[in-house]
Amino acid sequence: MIAMKRLSYHGHLAWLCGLGLFACGGDLPGPEENDLVVILIVDTLRQDALGCYGRENARTPRIDALAAGGTRFDQAISSSGWTLPSVASLLTGTWPAMHKATGKSTLLTPITGDLPVAAEVFGEAGFTTIGLANAAFLSPLLGLDRGFDVFDHRHAYNREIRRADETFDTALGEIAAHSGEKIFALVHVFDVHLDYDPPQGFIEPFVNGRSDPPPPLSMFQCIEMGRKGLGPLPADKRYMRGLYQGEVAFVDRAVGRFIDGLKELGRWSDTTLVLISDHGEEFWDHGGFEHGHTLFDELIRVPLIMHLPGGEARPGQSIAQSIIDTQVRSVDVMPTLFDMYNIEAPGSFVGESLLPLIAGKSRPAPPAFSQSTLYGADKLSWRVDPYQLIYDLAPDADPKYELYNFRTDPETIKDLALELPEVGENLHRDLARFYNDLKARAKGIRVPEVKNMSPSDVSKYLESIKVLGYSGREEDE
Known part of the structure; x- marks a missing residue:
């Protein structure tokens, strides 16, 4: 876990103005009354894994209720089919070719320092910025911590994760510690990702009594069950998908616990909450498995649900649409939040505010562009x-x-x-x-220097920061 001080993004402005990427002139106005903005990223969550998107027996009542009380986007498209470029696009508001955070296998390029990120923008607008992340591909080594006052990161790999319930409890603790402050929080959970290892109580409803091979189910085991490219037998595919759905159901309960915690803190009525996935997961839909190798819809068409405080797109402007079928992009999320809180958006954020759609206005759907594969x-x-x-x-x-x-x-x-x-x-x-x-x-x-994010190289990095005394939650001066 590493806490980082926020860096100002004003240093980027002259450069951005020169490229015509920033609407220059004037100070950023302050935020509106609503004071807690939360982005929940559920890693590897397929859109069709949720009941609100049509899956029967999904057992996702808390996320379904969030969608029923907010706005659900049915054609939300991620900028990539794997974590690093997708989340970097969410934070920078632009395409992977611009923010540079791509790569192959474990050799990855960090987010460029030439573009501002959302945490910097919110910070300059008076928000305390808090980030919690649970994947090696969202490491401070790759620039994901930039702009956050607190960035609590675990270098998780498939079998070594901080569970969603612990992550959300930590997030609630941070929010409680900043009572009375305007907060922008990014909370990322990794449970749904391989290995498929749902906790007890979240296995039996989805596997029809099967227990062999017992979870955790690894990538190697899934590929073996896929008969080396021939595709899995129907019963094996159902078992894999069942364990995956168990992970989804567990995350759903943790999301509900988080919302309940915000209510207990008295923050829910002032909360804007966005639930989104970075990408989905393929279960041989097009002959392959996992993610990072294609750009079919099972990977890039992601759940996107927005809960706005008071049920209003803007003060005095009620939400007119609870289900939106117009195509939108993940790069539209931050411009929507900037619009809602009257924050001037850097011109490098290429998306469009979704508030007019939420308020019931029609508009032509912009093209959705996605790029980058981790493999091949x-x-x-x-x-x-x-x-x-x-x-x-x-x-x-x-x-x-x-x-x-x-x-x-x-x-x-x-x-x-x-x-x-x-x-x-x-x-x-x-x-x-x-x-x-x-x-x-x-x-x-x-283009930043490429980083090797293999477990052995990351372990060396973690050991080095322990020696320097940065292994806890100390401020990095």
Whole structure:
């Protein structure tokens, strides 16, 4: 666990103004009355794992109730299919090509210091900033702590995690310790990620009596059950998915406990809470397993639920829509919060506020762009309602792209590239224009030094900070 002092983002402004990425001029106005903003990131949570998104017997009553009392987005698209670029896009409000936080295997690039992050923006607006994270890919080594007054991080790998209930209890303690302060809190939980190891009481309802192999179920075991690429037997797939659902149900209970704790602290009525996932999980939907290897919807179409204080999009403006089917992006989340709290957004945040949609106003859905794979050749996704084009950047890829209608074919099974060549060519042309412009703009942004995030290298780092006395919650001066 490491606590970091906030760094001012004003040092970025001259540089951003020069690139035309910041609406310069004037001081940031102060926040509005509502004073607690919480982003809950449930790592690896598929949208269809929740009852509110249609799963039967999901056993997610607390998240379902959160959706019923707030706003649920049915077509929310992440900027990537794995953790680092996805969360970095959430925090920087821009695409992986711009923020640079990508990589392969364990060799990863941190977030560039050239762009401001949400915690800095909220901090400059008068908020105390608190972060809790539970994955090696969200490490301070990768710049995820920037802007946070307190950043409580565990270098979790698949079998070594801090459970959701402990994480939320720690978050409640931090919020209680800052009573009377405006708070921006980012809380990340890792339980749903491999290994699939739900606590007792959250296994039996989902596995139909099966117990072999016993949890925790590792990636190696799942791949073996997948018969080395042939795909798992139906009973094995149900067992894997059942253990995964048990983890989801446990996180749901922990989310409910967190909300109850906010009510006990007297903070719930002033809380804006956003629940989102960084990416989903593939269970051989398209012939593969886990995440980080494709950009199909089971990975990039994520749950997004917003609870706004008092049921108002803005003071005096009630929420008109509880379910929104218009396509939105994860990069829209922070601009929405900035809009709600009357905070001037850096121009590098490319998303659009969702408050007009929540208030019942219609708007054209912007294209949703996703990129970066952790394994194999990089891919791009270009989603323009009702089509998704997935482009393979491998030089020898054949075919170069696939085309799906996600409205008529929500599981994206039927490739329409040969059937609708004109649609595919038009989307390909638009994607190429967008991506080439993005790469041109990204050339002016510095690329940080690559970090090796393998367990052995991270262990050396953790040992070094212990020697320096930073192993607890001390302030890093």
